[in-house]
Amino acid sequence: MPSLQHDFSLRSFNTFGIDANASSYLEITSSDDLFQVFNNPELMSQPRLVIGGGSNLLLTDHFSGLVLRMAMKGMNVEREDADAVYVRAAAGEKWHDLVSWTLEQGYGGLENLSWIPGTVGAAPVQNIGAYGSELKDCFHSLKAFDFRGGKVVELSKSDCQFAYRHSIFKTDFKDRFIILDVCFALPKAWKPNVAYAEVDKELAARKMANPTAADISRVIIDIRQRKLPDPAVTGNAGSFFKNPTVEAEKLLELKKDYPAMPSYEQPDGTYRLAAGWLIDQCGWKGKHYGNAGVCETQALVLVNRGNASGKEIAELSEAIKKDVFDTFGIRLEPEPVFV
Known part of the structure; x- marks a missing residue:
């Protein structure tokens, strides 16, 4: 050890x-x-x-x-069948290194999740997502160490109970399992996912009518680098708040006062709102809060402007939550784990 x-x-x-x-x-x-x-x-x-x-x-x-x-390392093609190639990656691998490696091998499926910071082992906990895709879309299974029984177990997609920015590792399995590696089923009949308007617009500007998975990855990396600060330069945890979901009746009420409010219908008839837009409307973009603050280019990102303490950033998040609730009647939920 x-x-x-x-x-x-x-x-x-x-x-x-x-x-x-x-x-x-x-x-x-x-x-x-x-x-x-x-x-x-x-x-x-x-x-x-x-x-x-x-x-x-x-x-x-x-x-x-x-x-x-x-800090466990390793990536490999485990097997394949008529429908998919099964790739397994160790928990300590950087997430974007896995995405890049799969694209280099010619496998699509993870490209919309390019340039997301963090590690492979942490990705299922949050069911990371971006630009119209979520980890669960290509997830097959994972191996985890069970601290209740002192053994390694394999868990399926249904075992993990994935939902928007959520999995069972945040609730019933919290503090019990440690993810060791993750297996992804990357489809052989790959189709580009360009439903996200910003990605589609960028592809059109580059005259990419039939983009490859690598093309989509490059576009998304460029978009993320334009919008989001580099943690190596300015401390941040990416998107700090989840996009809230409201019932149709609540949306109609909000649209009366805010007709330009972006909204995205979900399969269950609810609507997802853009947390960054709500925060921006409250005037927080670019604001300082002691040594902490809000990113100038993306209101969804809270930043460490130099020597911020975790308590300062937590206080800033509470102030933003209160302002958004007082203005819109919507409660924001942070994505990061507070320790």
């Missing part, structure tokens, strides 16, 4: 760049490391936090417990 470290700085392991320490820290490079943790009563007695790239994490204080950082 890699060496256990104490009073360990997590600043380099959260994309907000928050300066917080962990009482104990252990890098996990194989499932054997987790078996050793499981068989160590002292380690098992501590509060536990599992991290990957720290791109969906807000550290509001030092963590008095054991931080396990997933």
